[in-house]
Amino acid sequence: MNQTRRSPISPVIRSGSGSGQVWNQSSSSTSKSSTSKSSSASIYSLNKDQQPKKDASFFGFLARVLTCTGDIAAVDEDHHPPPTIQSFTHTSVESNKILYHSNSTISSKASEGPHGTGTDELSFQDICKATGNFSAANIIGEGGFGVVYKGTLKNGSVIAVKRAKKNNYDTGTPMEFKNEILTLSKIEHLNLVRYYGYIEHADERLILVEYVPNGNLREHIDGKRGNGLEIGERLDIMIDVAHAVTYLHAYTDQPIIHRDIKSSNILITDKLRAKVADFALARIKVEDDATHISTQVRGTAGYMDPEYISTYQLTDRSDVYSFGVVLVELVTGRLPIELHKPTNERFTTKWALQRLKGGEVVLAMDPKLRRNPASLMVIEKVLRLARQCLAPTKQPRPSMKKCAEILWKIRKDFHEHNDVMAAANHSVQVPEIDARKNRREFFGIEDDSSSNQRFQSA
Structure with missing residues (x-):
């Protein structure tokens, strides 16, 4: 990885998950008088006095971990959460000096975990054993920052280990590594991958996170x-x-602005629920009244906010644009850029919105989806939301909170539509009638073709 500074006139865009990343070390927040926030009630009303249930992590905060002293909320994936955003209490990391400090051997104690095995002490050597010495057989993902391995600890628990590529830095710790740790240490949510800790050992840089076993959304x-x-x-x-x-x-x-929302960064659980991952490009808005963050352009081609590309001003609406691209992916089944398609179909978002405008929603629908009135209703409404998210400038785009509210309404309508259709299609079971038996008993007609006498007088 080239750690030299780049001029803002040369944006760095990842064409896919495997392309390189360059960190801009000279970004700043631009302040402006913030507009007053709406005080209207919504599905996201947050009770800040609510204290979530404690859930001691098995891994604690491993290997010279950034410690979050707040409570960790216990979650149950079988439970469909109400339309609210969970609040978790964390002590913010006041200094990132620890990120720049390096020891040759690092270990930490982990608190009692979900399996009730008591405390444990993990070191770099323990992670080597857990991953089969970083065996290629345990690779579960790869990106510009590094390779992700599946690791099985000695008590049977499974984690994901993100190992930074050594050619990404000459000396010290890569900025993406520090940035991801700083971001992950501040968050805890049902639909975000859980952070366990990190290790710096000689020239090795590892981040330990929750293992999500069912691949990513693009694969599905x-x-x-x-x-x-x-x-x-x-x-x-x-x-x-x-x-x-x-x-x-x-x-x-x-x-926090994620800056790399895409289908390959959305992991899927065994119960087909989503968890957003990969915070290497995320940015934290330090100043409360900042309207945007001025920074070098980073992201993945096909998902990036065009206004961000042209102005170098990153806002939360940049994530909204990327989310709009993901909505179109889920509706059409296509990649954002399809180079093998005809010229007028290569940019999927443009093509899908043209189908919506022309009243041809069914043509934009993923061929793998069932065609029925309920599905077509969902496709049309989701594409209408995607059209708002994909506005060329940030002002017309809805907030992510508003997007969630609209999607909850669409899902409610979908289930109600299905219930109505199921009731309408329900019919009384009519007993099966043996027509041949009736003909034989009432009219003396034999169906045996070998019989010469096919009609008998009554």
């Missing part, structure tokens, strides 16, 4: 994972992502 859309996502499951995923990003924008101590 492409049919590489699972049995295909039905429209109801896709709606659930849209809402999960909307909740996660709303939490980042509005319910953390300092607003």
Whole structure:
């Protein structure tokens, strides 16, 4: 990784998950008088006095961890949460000096975990054993920052280990590594991957996070994972992502802009619920009255806010634009950029919105989805929301909170429509009638073709 500073006139754009990343070390927040926030009631009313239930993490905060002293909320994935954003209490990291400090050997004690195995002490050597010495067989993902491995600890618990690529830095710790740790240490939400800790050992840089076993959203859309996502499951995923990003924008101590919302950064659980991952590009809005963050352009081609690209001003509406692209992906099944398609279909968002405008929603629908009135209703409403998110400038775009509210209403309408259709299609079971037996008994007609006498007198 090239750690030299770059001029803002040369934006760095990732064409995909495997391309390189360059960190801009000279970004700043631009302040402006903030507009007054709406005080109207919404589904996200937050009770700040509410204290969540404590859930001691098995991993504690591992390996010279950034310690969050707040409570960790216990969550149950079987439970469909009400339309609220959960509040979690965290002590913000006041200084990142610890990130710049490096020891040759690092370990920490982990508190009692979900398996009730008591405390444990993990070191870099323990992680090597857990990952089979970073065996290629345990690789579960790869990006510009590094490779992600599946690790099985000695008590059987499974974690994900993000290992920074050594060629990404010459000396010291890469900025993406420090940035991701700082961001992850401030957040805790049902629909965000859980952070366990980090290790710096000689020239190794590791981040330890929750293992999500069922691949990412792009793999499910492409049919590489699972049995295909039905429209109801896709709606659930849209809402999960909307909740996660709303939490980042509005319910953390300092607003966080993810800056890389895309289908490959949305992990899917065994129960087909979504968790947003990869905070290497995330930015924290330090000043409360800042309207944007001036920074070098970073992100993935096809998902990036065009206004951010042209002005170098990052806002929470940049995440809204990226979310709009994900909505179109879930509706159409296509990648944001399809180079093998005809010229007028290569940019999926533009093509899909043209189908919406022309009243041809069914043509934009993922071929793998069932065609029925309820599904078509969802596709049309989601595309209308996506059109708002994909506005070329930030002003017309809705907030992520508003997106979640709209999606909750769409899902409610979808379930009600299905209930009505199920009731209408319900019919009384008519007993099966044996027509041949009736003909034989009442009219003396034999159906045996070998019989010469096919009619008998009564």
